[in-house]
Amino acid sequence: MTHKILVLPGDGIGPEIVAEAVKVLNVFTAEGNLSVELEYANIGGIAYDKEGQPYPDSTRALAQKADAILLGAVGGPQYDALDRPLRPERGLLAIRADLGLFANLRPAILYEELASASTLKPEVVAGLDIMIVRELTGGIYFGQPRGIRVLENGERQGFNSATYTESEIERIARVGFETAMKRNKRLCSVDKANVLEVCELWREIVEKVGKEYPEVELSHMYVDNAAMQLVRAPKQFDVIVTSNLFGDVLSDAAAMLTGSIGMLPSASLNSSACGLYEPIHGSAPDIAGKGIANPLATILSVAMLLRYSLNRPELAERIERAVKTVLASGVRTGDIYTDGDRKVGTAEMGDAVVAAL
């Protein structure tokens, strides 16, 4: 069976890092271990430049037929002055909505070899391994009504709506519990139910779904406390499940605890196992085109792709082991370099992973 993978290199360092991730896929196809058909399309700023839209119809058509999507990054300062609907990040929001990618899995893992990169004390973060399950197609990101209106007194008022239905909460809760079942069986649902009605319903439904997973130890935490606890004692968490907006904030904070966001992948899944895989770092326009970006987060995103969309956990594990081998050998891109390591560029890092495979 040949899997269709849509590759969306995007902006900034996107094309460079994606090229290295494709090298890794090519290893498996050359071995005869995997059959994939790669198609390329535009998203973000480059899509606006070439096709006038951040998520053009041509990309949409390919995305809807793909088994999985590998994305680099979107955005850059040259697009800041564009009208909001044309900006690169709108392409990202559009593809999430279009494909119903409601479950965003964002691991925050501290690699032993990179422990010193964290701004936190080693004993606080050593061995850190959290999975954040963020709802990605609902909540205030997509809620209606929204806009800027003029009130009777002539003043303008900006307004957005945070909404969740029972079924939206139920399906993301289920991903949270299933994820916890495969890990340490502890799930923390983060909300602000003491203030927001939408979170009251969230908590009620998460509790209800929890009844189906008696083995999972479920807890609830307010979002302000969760932000504190991530700083105070992050290792208390196994899996966190939360809304779109809270997940946006907490997953970035959690990622930064590791000190090496150049290492962290992500998966955005829908209900039919199609997924979009991307590094959590951005397009880094300041270093784009220099061949120095770290491709490991994108390579690890390929591992997630193999695990979640192509159901090839053994290939995923080979990539993850190869990355660890490379780190252990002291090979480093600039973002994770410390004295005594061997500093390499983007392509050399990709080659090192290929060699370790």
Add this chain to the structure above:
Amino acid sequence: MTHKILVLPGDGIGPEIVAEAVKVLNVFTAEGNLSVELEYANIGGIAYDKEGQPYPDSTRALAQKADAILLGAVGGPQYDALDRPLRPERGLLAIRADLGLFANLRPAILYEELASASTLKPEVVAGLDIMIVRELTGGIYFGQPRGIRVLENGERQGFNSATYTESEIERIARVGFETAMKRNKRLCSVDKANVLEVCELWREIVEKVGKEYPEVELSHMYVDNAAMQLVRAPKQFDVIVTSNLFGDVLSDAAAMLTGSIGMLPSASLNSSACGLYEPIHGSAPDIAGKGIANPLATILSVAMLLRYSLNRPELAERIERAVKTVLASGVRTGDIYTDGDRKVGTAEMGDAVVAAL
């Protein structure tokens, strides 16, 4: 002139820590340096127990006549099963709305003597001194419509509205700029303008108000990045101004960077200089009644009260200096104790500050 101060000890450790803060006020009155009239009332769980409401009319009447309010803390597990409108935190939300306390000032200061309490590396947090200006009476906390409704398909949907008018943004922005003028003249406004229309308006108005403060260096940051940057390099910030919800999350994260939230006060101000002052830590039911809670955050809240509502900065500074003297002498409550310090209880800590005054 005699200032009316309303004292709301509240729940848990509230009464104990407030008693120590009152000792400090008594020093100034005994010296003849200050004339205050203290009145006591109920808020939170104790108010529900005694008067059936978390913010009873009797308390409201006194609050509306007060020049300033000193609050301990609200909440406790015995109130968790109450109907939402009767819960302790509703008392807090109600007094904020009732008195129009729209500007919440939350300093995150790392005391040199307590540097080792932080989970972050010393070089990342040494000398940390951030002021977070959080909007406190608008946004999604109070936005209408809100609730849980039944959709046409029979499913329930939770919904909340995040709203800000131009004038609401303008007045909090002004507090942000004024605060920055008194400090290092750098203001970072945190929003999510790439996704939310309410934040688009926020950014536009903050920019506009900024024109009146050419000396202040204004920057904008998305909330997810702000959460990251607080972990990565918190000392880049001087003053942060943000919405009610983002301020709730970021101020707790910022506080935890210091590792000693038992030290951090807060002020919530309205447009007529009346303010509510409270420690940012909660009611700590687990240690309530044991005489071991740290009263310093409440004592430092009195310093803020003297500075912002009573316009007595010289008395505020005396308190702040006294607290530093006490810390330097090695006197510590359990929460900030490390080997070699002298461990004391709540009352002894209050007495130590009084002695240092």
